[in-house]
Amino acid sequence: MASQSKQLQEILDSQPSYRRKQVEHAWFDITINGYDEISTLPKEFREKLMVIPWNSLEVHTALQSKVDNTRKYLFKLIDGNMIETVVMGRKNLKDDAVEGAPDRYTICVSSQAGCPMKCVFCATGKAGFKRHLSAEEIIDQYRFAQRLLAKEGARVANIVMMGQGEPLLNYEQVKRALSVILANTDLGETKITVSTAGVPAAMNKFLTDEDFPPVRWALSLHSAIEETRQQIMPSHKKGFLEWLVKWAEDYHRRFPSRTHFIGFEYIMLSGINDDEKHLQALITLCKKIPYFRINLIPYNRITDEARPHETINTDGFQLFDRTPPELITHWHEELMKAGFTTTVRYSQGQDIAAACGQLRNKAE
Numbered sequence: 001m002a003s004q005s006k007q008l009q010e011i012l013d014s015q016p017s018y019r020r021k022q023v024e025h026a027w028f029d030i031t032i033n034g035y036d037e038i039s040t041l042p043k044e045f046r047e048k049l050m051v052i053p054w055n056s057l058e059v060h061t062a063l064q065s066k067v068d069n070t071r072k073y074l075f076k077l078i079d080g081n082m083i084e085t086v087v088m089g090r091k092n093l094k095d096d097a098v099e100g101a102p103d104r105y106t107i108c109v110s111s112q113a114g115c116p117m118k119c120v121f122c123a124t125g126k127a128g129f130k131r132h133l134s135a136e137e138i139i140d141q142y143r144f145a146q147r148l149l150a151k152e153g154a155r156v157a158n159i160v161m162m163g164q165g166e167p168l169l170n171y172e173q174v175k176r177a178l179s180v181i182l183a184n185t186d187l188g189e190t191k192i193t194v195s196t197a198g199v200p201a202a203m204n205k206f207l208t209d210e211d212f213p214p215v216r217w218a219l220s221l222h223s224a225i226e227e228t229r230q231q232i233m234p235s236h237k238k239g240f241l242e243w244l245v246k247w248a249e250d251y252h253r254r255f256p257s258r259t260h261f262i263g264f265e266y267i268m269l270s271g272i273n274d275d276e277k278h279l280q281a282l283i284t285l286c287k288k289i290p291y292f293r294i295n296l297i298p299y300n301r302i303t304d305e306a307r308p309h310e311t312i313n314t315d316g317f318q319l320f321d322r323t324p325p326e327l328i329t330h331w332h333e334e335l336m337k338a339g340f341t342t343t344v345r346y347s348q349g350q351d352i353a354a355a356c357g358q359l360r361n362k363a364e
């Protein structure tokens with residue numbers, strides 16, 4: 001864990017517990033720009049806090065997409081490790097456009113520096129795992145975006161834990177970060193999505209953990225056939241799909257509301273997981289699950305868009321071909337016919353490598 005997080009812990013441990021709440025509250029007050037400015041705290045205490053940086057992230061590179069309203073920030077952490085956060089804008093949608101309402105953004109937040117999961121289609125895992133982020137470093141990604149957007153009259157409306165890392169391997173820090181964000185902002189639990197490649201021990205723990213906020217879950221499924229899933233996601237354990245069906249039942253017993261659907265993410269990789277056999281396997285699996293939605297994701301090539309026929313890029317990464325749009329449409333239609341709510345997610349920010357699976361700390 002980051003040392004400044006430990007330092008903060010030590011300082012707060014010697015204080016009554018409401019002090020921690022005051023400090024956390026101040027983090028989200030955009031009129032406050034340092035611990036010395038928290039006027040609700042006694043002066044001696046503020047001085048102690050001054051050894052801790054007000055925000056643990058330093059912008060190393062900022063990139064703005066030329067084709068859509070996406071920005072990517074490459075941050076340097078205090079110990080020199082790097083992470084990425086993506087800020088994705090959209091204008092107010094017609095239905096909920098309120099006169100003068102600020103633009104609403106979704107931020108894609110990292111939970112680890114690097115990632116140990118090594119999914120073969122994802123760039124983040126290729127660079128390896130560096131370390132878990134502290135709750136503060138996760139919160140600071142929100143605070144950075146909050147302050148940035150406030151200057152533009154815009155705001156963070158959704159958080160997706162789909163940046164670098166596997167959030168469930170950093171369970172306690174993710175839990176604390178989300179709890180603090182929920183306690184100090186106007187975001188509701190269903191505006192936050194935690195995405196996982198599937199970590200059964202942590203998913204089980206969540207079901208009986210009263211302190212983990214009831215946010216939404218997305219599961220990176222990518223195949224309903226074990227052999228294929230194992231091949232593209234080395235973290236896959238045999239029997240996972242069967243186990244998932246049981247977990248989903250327990251999950252819905254605990255959260256019966258339909259707003260707590262499970263989001264299944266399915267990257268379409270040409271010739272790997274997009275044939276009829278895989279489609280039918282997905283339908284069969286989904287029929288066993290109470291509430292869910294399916295998100296079909298066109299694969300983003302992790303680099304070298306300019307070299308369309310090569311299967312290995314200049315960094316030695318395996319590249320896949322994208323499933324043709326007609327086939328994605330076929331899947332979409334068949335899944336809808338089966339009665340499943342299904343969307344196709346076209347990633348934003350591809351020109352700045354800010355799209356899903358492209359986050360790997362390169363400051364091109």
Ligand code: SAH
Pocket residue numbers: 117121122123161162163164165166167195196197218219220265267297298299300301302356357358
């Ligand atoms: N480790 C978590 C959080 C990262 S989420 C998880 O796996 O869910 C990143 C999302 O982007 C996941 O749904 C992932 O499967 C998807 N993704 C990764 N590489 C991609 C690529 N090359 N093209 C499209 N989506 C990708």
